[in-house]
Amino acid sequence: MSERRVAVCGGGIFRPDIWRGENAEEGVAIAYRDMLDSMPGFDPFDIDALMMSYFSDHLNQQLCMGWIIQDYLGLHNKPGYRVEAGGSTSLDAIANAYYMIRSGLFDVILVPGWEWMSEVDTATTNMMIASAADTDWDFTVGGYYNAYYASLEVRHMQLYGETCEDLGKIAIKNHNAATHNPYAQWRMEHGKSYITLDDYWKSRLVCWPYRTLNNALISEGAACLLLAAEDRVKRYTDSPMWITGVGLGTDSMRPGDRLADFPFASFRDQAAIYPDFVKRPKTPYPEMANFGSMHVAALRAYAQAGITDPLKEIDIAELFTPYDGVELCFYEDLGFCGRGQGKDVVREGLCEYGGELPVTLSGGLTAQGHPVGATSLYQTIFLYYQLAGKMKKKYGPDALQVKGARKGLLTGHGGTACQGGVIVFERD
Amino acid sequence: MEKKKNNQPAKKSELKKEQTPKKYTNYPSIVDHSSEAQAKWAPWVRQGLWDIKGYRIVKGPAGGGTIDDSKMNLKEFMVIDRSEACLYSHSYGLVSLFFLGLLHGKLKGTKCPKCGTVYCPPRAHCWNPACKVEETKWIDMPLTGIIHTFTVQCLAAAPFEHMLPFSLGWVQVDGADTAICTMLHIPYKDMFIGQKVRMEFKPQKERKGDLMDMYAVAIPGQELPAWAVLQRDKQQLKMLDEATSATSRFIKNRYGLDNSNRGW
Numbered sequence: 157m158s159e160r161r162v163a164v165c166g167g168g169i170f171r172p173d174i175w176r177g178e179n180a181e182e183g184v185a186i187a188y189r190d191m192l193d194s195m196p197g198f199d200p201f202d203i204d205a206l207m208m209s210y211f212s213d214h215l216n217q218q219l220c221m222g223w224i225i226q227d228y229l230g231l232h233n234k235p236g237y238r239v240e241a242g243g244s245t246s247l248d249a250i251a252n253a254y255y256m257i258r259s260g261l262f263d264v265i266l267v268p269g270w271e272w273m274s275e276v277d278t279a280t281t282n283m284m285i286a287s288a289a290d291t292d293w294d295f296t297v298g299g300y301y302n303a304y305y306a307s308l309e310v311r312h313m314q315l316y317g318e319t320c321e322d323l324g325k326i327a328i329k330n331h332n333a334a335t336h337n338p339y340a341q342w343r344m345e346h347g348k349s350y351i352t353l354d355d356y357w358k359s360r361l362v363c364w365p366y367r368t369l370n371n372a373l374i375s376e377g378a379a380c381l382l383l384a385a386e387d388r389v390k391r392y393t394d395s396p397m398w399i400t401g402v403g404l405g406t407d408s409m410r411p412g413d414r415l416a417d418f419p420f421a422s423f424r425d426q427a428a429i430y431p432d433f434v435k436r437p438k439t440p441y442p443e444m445a446n447f448g449s450m451h452v453a454a455l456r457a458y459a460q461a462g463i464t465d466p467l468k469e470i471d472i473a474e475l476f477t478p479y480d481g482v483e484l485c486f487y488e489d490l491g492f493c494g495r496g497q498g499k500d501v502v503r504e505g506l507c508e509y510g511g512e513l514p515v516t517l518s519g520g521l522t523a524q525g526h527p528v529g530a531t532s533l534y535q536t537i538f539l540y541y542q543l544a545g546k547m548k549k550k551y552g553p554d555a556l557q558v559k560g561a562r563k564g565l566l567t568g569h570g571g572t573a574c575q576g577g578v579i580v581f582e583r584d
Numbered sequence: 585m586e587k588k589k590n591n592q593p594a595k596k597s598e599l600k601k602e603q604t605p606k607k608y609t610n611y612p613s614i615v616d617h618s619s620e621a622q623a624k625w626a627p628w629v630r631q632g633l634w635d636i637k638g639y640r641i642v643k644g645p646a647g648g649g650t651i652d653d654s655k656m657n658l659k660e661f662m663v664i665d666r667s668e669a670c671l672y673s674h675s676y677g678l679v680s681l682f683f684l685g686l687l688h689g690k691l692k693g694t695k696c697p698k699c700g701t702v703y704c705p706p707r708a709h710c711w712n713p714a715c716k717v718e719e720t721k722w723i724d725m726p727l728t729g730i731i732h733t734f735t736v737q738c739l740a741a742a743p744f745e746h747m748l749p750f751s752l753g754w755v756q757v758d759g760a761d762t763a764i765c766t767m768l769h770i771p772y773k774d775m776f777i778g779q780k781v782r783m784e785f786k787p788q789k790e791r792k793g794d795l796m797d798m799y800a801v802a803i804p805g806q807e808l809p810a811w812a813v814l815q816r817d818k819q820q821l822k823m824l825d826e827a828t829s830a831t832s833r834f835i836k837n838r839y840g841l842d843n844s845n846r847g848w
């Protein structure tokens with residue numbers, strides 16, 4: 157296997173919003189131009205292949221949208237295909253590009269990502285997204301991701317004692333961070349003022365314990381990312397963001413089956429503080445409280461990147477958290493703290509701006525926006541400018557720059573973490 | 585709308601032929617309720633087929649850059665309304681017996697003869713990697729179990745909206761190693777993880793052989809534990825009361841249904 161390194165060399169943004177007038181290929185083209193503007197040394201003829209990142213065919217009545225995108229950019233004689241894995245789509249597209257370059261077969265890969273999610277009404281969008289759940293067994297009852305994730309959170313809450321206020325604090329952290337992001341959908345909707353716990357309690361209860369402020373946005377938007385091999389990087393950027401670890405994981409389609417989750421049977425130590433008043437399932441981890449696919453993905457990524465204490469060693473993380481309880485659980489599954497201690501991370505402010513490991517300063521899925529195929533690309537671009545120390549250049553004078561950040565972490569997952577991945581980035 | 589000149593009604597014999605489509609020509613249908621469904625939904629599918637029904641002109645922010653950049657760059661966009669409807673004939677496969685069981689008010693599971701794992705929902709093949717997708721055997725499940733986890737919904741996807749507010753949860757049926765997603769006809773004030781429940785069925789005439797035929801009710805006489813997640817925080821119970829009342833009012837306005845007195 158080739159030992160050469162792979163870097164993210166930059167990217168471009170077509171900002172997410174509840175509705176965008178441009179159609180997908182135009183949005184991607186505008187994001188691509190945004191990338192080209194930031195990369196004077198880049199020549200479109202350098203591109204060896206494209207990884208098209210988009211999630212849904214239902215939402216837009218268009219199969220093979222990737223072909224439209226590739227030809228619209230004038231890049232249609234190059235190798236290219238779609239990567240699709242629900243919410244994990246955009247992270248997996250990056251991972252795939254990384255594998256291809258690392259293999260030595262390709263040098264420069266463009267990853268265009270997009271999603272147009274407002275062509276049908278919100279209830280229909282939710283219904284179509286929920287069809288990524290098992291349509292014979294889960295979708296037929298209530299049919300709504302919000303409800304599935306709320307049920308998972310209630311289980312974790314019962315076992316480990318976090319409160320609704322803890323979930324509110326995460327919502328406030330991410331929304332207030334998004335007011336510093338001039339591409340964030342929340343800032344478009346709400347403006348630049350901060351919200352408080354009072355605003356949180358007033359926001360509509362959707363599926364207990366989740367309120368609207370805890371939930372991912374519905375968005376239309378696009379982004380482009382450029383990845384290149386070590387010997388090609390200098391042409392495009394003086395601040396490459398190296399990919400030093402990529403870990404992927406999977407779990408059952410139906411969360412209810414995770415009570416007898418044989419591939420995770422050896423993770424018993426991960427549930428050491430199981431309260432004795434609750435019946436223990438056949439396999440105690442992750443059952444319906446945590447996210448096993450993300451745990452194994454993190455272990456794999458950390459092993460490659462040589463990370464043993466993520467909370468101390470990682471400087472900034474962009475987590476893919478469609479619901480805020482997921483962020484709290486991920487603190488545990490990603491090893492920022494021990495099992496059941498996610499609530500302490502919230503209460504001690506360890507993952508706030510200025511804390512030990514700032515998490516999701518972009519605003520993330522709930523405040524920056526969540527056009528699925530572009531979401532992890534936005535978060536990667538955000539990390540790129542963070543590690544380059546150039547936040548203010550791209551995100552304006554009031555952007556939140558983590559000073560001296562060297563190592564960044566990205567997660568992405570689909571379904572109820574049926575599939576997920578973790579990527580570690582480092583700068584020179 | 586009188587345009588019959590160019591659109592002559594079909595002859596009776598042709599019409600009859602069209603109305604009785606044979607979907608699985610090589611295989612006999614033992615029970616067939618699909619013709620009723622076809623008769624009801626075929627016209628709806630035809631009406632909803634891919635077609636442009638209307639348009640709007642929308643003036644909105646355009647272009648790249650930040651929020652401020654695109655707010656300064658307003659453009660007119662033409663937005664069309666295009667429909668799409670279909671009716672899927674989907675097989676429940678080797679676990680069809682489970683859904684047939686629901687029609688008869690019975691709960692079925694499967695058991696792996698190698699490792700003994702009991703599946704409810706059933707799997708036709710064991711997923712324990714050590715068992716190498718061994719075929720499972722059908723067993724009858726008891727109609728009792730415990731709540732593994734739950735949520736209270738004030739919003740639902742379109743097909744379930746009229747039933748709001750309601751609780752959904754996962755029940756581990758007694759003897760099963762996995763949990764099944766089901767509706768909980770239990771007031772959230774009394775609900776807790778670990779609560780013993782009984783599975784009940786809708787009246788026979790209303791059953792469709794899908795999971796919504798079945799729901800869980802609380803087995804009476806259980807003490808509500810102080811550690812229960814909703815008992816730890818009385819403020820949340822109060823907020824839930826307000827939210828579910830508002831939801832019931834919304835449903836009454838939209839559907840004319842009073843869901844506030846169902847007792848769950």
Ligand SMILES: [Zn+2]
Nearest residue numbers: 696699710715
């Ligand atoms: Zn087995």
